Amino acid sequence: MGKKVILSGNEAAARGAWEAGVKIATAYPGTPSTEILENAAKYEEIDAQWSPNEKVAFEVALGAAIAGARSMVSMKHVGLNVAADPFFSSSYTGVNAGFVIISCDDPGMHSSQNEQDNRRYAKFAKVPVIEPSDSQEAHDFIKKAFEISEKFDTPVLFRITTRLSHTKTVVEIGERIEVPLKDYKKTPEKYIILPAHARKRHVVVEERIKALRAYASKCELNRMEINNTSLGIVTSGISYQYAKEVFPNASFLKLGLSWPFPEELFKEFYEKVDKVIVIEENEPFLEEEIKFLGYADVEGKKYIPLCGELNPEIVRKGVLGKELPHPEEAKSVKRPPALCPGCPHTGIFYNLWRLKLNVTGDIGCYTLGALPPYNAMDTTICMGASIPNAFGFEKARGKDFAKKTVAVIGDSTFLHTGIPGLMDTVYNKGISTVIILDNRITAMTGHQDHPGTGKTAKGEPTVEIDMAEVVKALGVKKVYKVDPHKLRETRNVIREAVASEEPAVIISERPCALLPEERKQHAKRPKRKVDPEKCKGEKCLGCIKLGCPAISMKEGKAYISPLLCVGCDLCIQVCPFGAIS
Numbered sequence: 001m002g003k004k005v006i007l008s009g010n011e012a013a014a015r016g017a018w019e020a021g022v023k024i025a026t027a028y029p030g031t032p033s034t035e036i037l038e039n040a041a042k043y044e045e046i047d048a049q050w051s052p053n054e055k056v057a058f059e060v061a062l063g064a065a066i067a068g069a070r071s072m073v074s075m076k077h078v079g080l081n082v083a084a085d086p087f088f089s090s091s092y093t094g095v096n097a098g099f100v101i102i103s104c105d106d107p108g109m110h111s112s113q114n115e116q117d118n119r120r121y122a123k124f125a126k127v128p129v130i131e132p133s134d135s136q137e138a139h140d141f142i143k144k145a146f147e148i149s150e151k152f153d154t155p156v157l158f159r160i161t162t163r164l165s166h167t168k169t170v171v172e173i174g175e176r177i178e179v180p181l182k183d184y185k186k187t188p189e190k191y192i193i194l195p196a197h198a199r200k201r202h203v204v205v206e207e208r209i210k211a212l213r214a215y216a217s218k219c220e221l222n223r224m225e226i227n228n229t230s231l232g233i234v235t236s237g238i239s240y241q242y243a244k245e246v247f248p249n250a251s252f253l254k255l256g257l258s259w260p261f262p263e264e265l266f267k268e269f270y271e272k273v274d275k276v277i278v279i280e281e282n283e284p285f286l287e288e289e290i291k292f293l294g295y296a297d298v299e300g301k302k303y304i305p306l307c308g309e310l311n312p313e314i315v316r317k318g319v320l321g322k323e324l325p326h327p328e329e330a331k332s333v334k335r336p337p338a339l340c341p342g343c344p345h346t347g348i349f350y351n352l353w354r355l356k357l358n359v360t361g362d363i364g365c366y367t368l369g370a371l372p373p374y375n376a377m378d379t380t381i382c383m384g385a386s387i388p389n390a391f392g393f394e395k396a397r398g399k400d401f402a403k404k405t406v407a408v409i410g411d412s413t414f415l416h417t418g419i420p421g422l423m424d425t426v427y428n429k430g431i432s433t434v435i436i437l438d439n440r441i442t443a444m445t446g447h448q449d450h451p452g453t454g455k456t457a458k459g460e461p462t463v464e465i466d467m468a469e470v471v472k473a474l475g476v477k478k479v480y481k482v483d484p485h486k487l488r489e490t491r492n493v494i495r496e497a498v499a500s501e502e503p504a505v506i507i508s509e510r511p512c513a514l515l516p517e518e519r520k521q522h523a524k525r526p527k528r529k530v531d532p533e534k535c536k537g538e539k540c541l542g543c544i545k546l547g548c549p550a551i552s553m554k555e556g557k558a559y560i561s562p563l564l565c566v567g568c569d570l571c572i573q574v575c576p577f578g579a580i581s
Contacts, residue, residue, distance in 0.1 A: 009164035014039035016139040021179030024064040026057035029445040030076035032165035033104035054079035065099035068182035074102035094153035098146030108309030117283035131237035213260035221256030232273030261289035342566035344510035347484035360389035364410035384417025412442040478504035525567025534579035
């Protein structure tokens, strides 16, 4: 018996990878996947790194696997869109040492722009999919994933979902097995995907899928649980837990290796039960595989919704049409997300609101600028889209419209996929204004370093990318730096930049208010107070329009919470009556 500890799915996957002898781990942070790399970085034997984006992370890990080291790359589901090019190519090249791609999908879109089901990606790329259903399986199955990768010369997609990523359960852990580097030899016909080579590799891929399909029916990751045979449930991943809670006595075909679909095992299961249904989140992936085999009587989405995250109540209501008694719903005040007190983005969005500009946005904390009281964002599509979107506005509506439009993008996002968009604007003679919100960290996902912070994933000092020099190297001549907490100065710079007849970049420089060194500074600053005699209350609301969570109305006057105030002084700058000190 090994030692038992409590781990989240992400922590368990990192631990299992370490035990499997992984030497290289790469990632770009993105909820719900971030903690995988953070935990991998704690192991001395793993060379763990944050990459500028998922494509680069994928290519580094794939290169390491080809060179002979067991490697993994982790990302959130939409990150695989960024890494799709090498993902598809890697299916053709195969691997040398084991290579696992951890995709953390986000049913319910807790922190994502879509609800894509990356099992479809795996089938499209012809790569096997492994789905654990709890932390123990995340720990155990990832070790098996590396074995399958090496046995079948294939990348393996290891699919986790948000609920599993962040739920902690008991895990029995083991010790690390040192896996020596595999020999490397030049194999151009395998690793250089020229058309002549790729045609031959495609045949190899199809033969591999046939072998994997046969293996899936024998693999220990797939199992039948035969209990009451009146109902048989086909399921995988976290959906197994929901189904098991609602139907503890039913028979199950639980799939850990869910694609290629275990056809022979399913046929055997089908004969053992009276009725078969499929319980799975989001896409009818397993259901379609079953119907492709000709089993038209097997239903899934007839009972289970296509959209949103599942839970036992949804499963119970969908299949049985019943609900458990609910206690009376507690009345609570709705608390929409807001920028933190002292957030450097507050000053930017307050000014953009005042200037009534069109704003193309990006992915990060600053997406909250789209919400009240600012309502200062027109688009947020995907990582890096803000700058090309702004240029698209200019293309469609002309330069006068461009002078009423800015793109906002975070420092980490700019390094992720913002640079090509700015290059495109400069090269194609655009005049768009871009504001880079440099808060010195990848903040939204929990303070991960990036190439602009000067620290690696292991906290070691490294080269610090200079945003201004990068921008100038792209051909931008008008480059400004502002402190967003100096409201009037920042507003004047924005006015000047948008009036320009050439591209302009404003770099807003102030660290995230939640960084440890900033929090120390907060403790030294005096808390701000409102003089009720001078405050005009609801006739003004100037400070309320800042959107600072520390400021509210109390007995008809503005009130600043001493528990939340960090002494940033923005409220002093916006009060026209000198009521705040």
